[in-house]
Amino acid sequence: MRKIDVFNHIYPPAYHSRLMRVAPDYKDIGKRMRNIPMLADLDVRFRVMDTFDDYQQVLSLPTPPIEVFARREDAIDLAQVANDGMAELVGKYPDRFPAFVASLPLADPDAAVRELHRAVDQLDARGFQIFSNIAGRPISAPEFLPLFEAMAAYDLPIWLHPYRGADMTDFKAEDRSQFEIWWTFGWPYDTSAAMARLVFAGHFDRFPAL
Amino acid sequence: MRKIDVFNHIYPPAYHSRLMRVAPDYKDIGKRMRNIPMLADLDVRFRVMDTFDDYQQVLSLPTPPIEVFARREDAIDLAQVANDGMAELVGKYPDRFPAFVASLPLADPDAAVRELHRAVDQLDARGFQIFSNIAGRPISAPEFLPLFEAMAAYDLPIWLHPYRGADMTDFKAEDRSQFEIWWTFGWPYDTSAAMARLVFAGHFDRFPAL
Numbered sequence: 036m037r038k039i040d041v042f043n044h045i046y047p048p049a050y051h052s053r054l055m056r057v058a059p060d061y062k063d064i065g066k067r068m069r070n071i072p073m074l075a076d077l078d079v080r081f082r083v084m085d086t087f088d089d090y091q092q093v094l095s096l097p098t099p100p101i102e103v104f105a106r107r108e109d110a111i112d113l114a115q116v117a118n119d120g121m122a123e124l125v126g127k128y129p130d131r132f133p134a135f136v137a138s139l140p141l142a143d144p145d146a147a148v149r150e151l152h153r154a155v156d157q158l159d160a161r162g163f164q165i166f167s168n169i170a171g172r173p174i175s176a177p178e179f180l181p182l183f184e185a186m187a188a189y190d191l192p193i194w195l196h197p198y199r200g201a202d203m204t205d206f207k208a209e210d211r212s213q214f215e216i217w218w219t220f221g222w223p224y225d226t227s228a229a230m231a232r233l234v235f236a237g238h239f240d241r242f243p244a245l
Numbered sequence: 246m247r248k249i250d251v252f253n254h255i256y257p258p259a260y261h262s263r264l265m266r267v268a269p270d271y272k273d274i275g276k277r278m279r280n281i282p283m284l285a286d287l288d289v290r291f292r293v294m295d296t297f298d299d300y301q302q303v304l305s306l307p308t309p310p311i312e313v314f315a316r317r318e319d320a321i322d323l324a325q326v327a328n329d330g331m332a333e334l335v336g337k338y339p340d341r342f343p344a345f346v347a348s349l350p351l352a353d354p355d356a357a358v359r360e361l362h363r364a365v366d367q368l369d370a371r372g373f374q375i376f377s378n379i380a381g382r383p384i385s386a387p388e389f390l391p392l393f394e395a396m397a398a399y400d401l402p403i404w405l406h407p408y409r410g411a412d413m414t415d416f417k418a419e420d421r422s423q424f425e426i427w428w429t430f431g432w433p434y435d436t437s438a439a440m441a442r443l444v445f446a447g448h449f450d451r452f453p454a455l
Contacts, residue, residue, distance in 0.1 A: 171417030203417070205438040207381030214445045216438050224434040228415040228426050235424045 044097035047120020058104035095136035102142035110140035122158035137163040166198040167229035175236035187242035197222035254307035257330020268314035305346035312352035320350035332368035347373040376408040377439035385446035397452035407432035
């Protein structure tokens, strides 16, 4: 039986070198990401993948979200480089990577819509990844609505990835979340809050097939 | 088969009238509490209880926590009045209320320990209730350790009740949690964060039977 892992992260080489230039010291989850060789090293990835029979990965970018560490202009460039790199991987290794999920410069909603259409129409992205907040704003905010509209029109899915850092404290008397609670429990919470906001914004009434 | 509801809230009459005097406008969950007649009205409670066969309630105070709305001196008085009132209810209606859970003036840890001993030794409280944070501080903070020590010595349980208000925002770009997310998802999260902090503080190593 074929197993398709639909939420698997990778740094395409060109994106990775740009990322290391733009944000060499990115923190929280970024710190962890730099210590996972498989994210950037294709040989390591293939060795790991080969330990499973009939196993494929749908590719998407790891955290942190582009808008967290990049300026607006860099973000557009980074998203394009990520999507071009993903499409190249899918084209080169279709048996390993049947599809990829687009990355978008979400802090610039107009540019995000343009890149979404480019990624789907020209590069055959099968969806896009959004984070549970966009630079602190809920994804239900009106400026992101065109992205949901576009995906409903394509009849393609959206990947929702949790994102909060230790700076979202768990206790009012403390500045930072302690003991990794910000992601162990914080990420499922973040996802629930983001989904709830989509519900209350009426997205699932507006786009029942989404 | 007897059903014992071990986490059921009540306002003993004397506590309730003091509460309404001290905090007539308390917000968030307090607003909801004022609209549940059963919390203060014993006749309503008994009518509801009578719809279930062989049903008993272990009593504890509703939110908000005393330390959230009361000054230190008032808090001590309120906790005493609550515990005296609970003991009276248990003494008067033992078939309905087999036991009660003590309330403590938690913002004053020394006073809390004194009231804990009074409630258990003199009033036969079968545990005490703590909230997932004490005026914003984690319950794993050193000043609350004597409470855990006391309960371990008594071999009695602690009731952990979630507590956060809408002022714990879900999104950095917003001041307040929206659409009741602060309790629907926030309270389970708060409980998880509080439990995790107890684990990392070593409480379950120190008091394995707790």
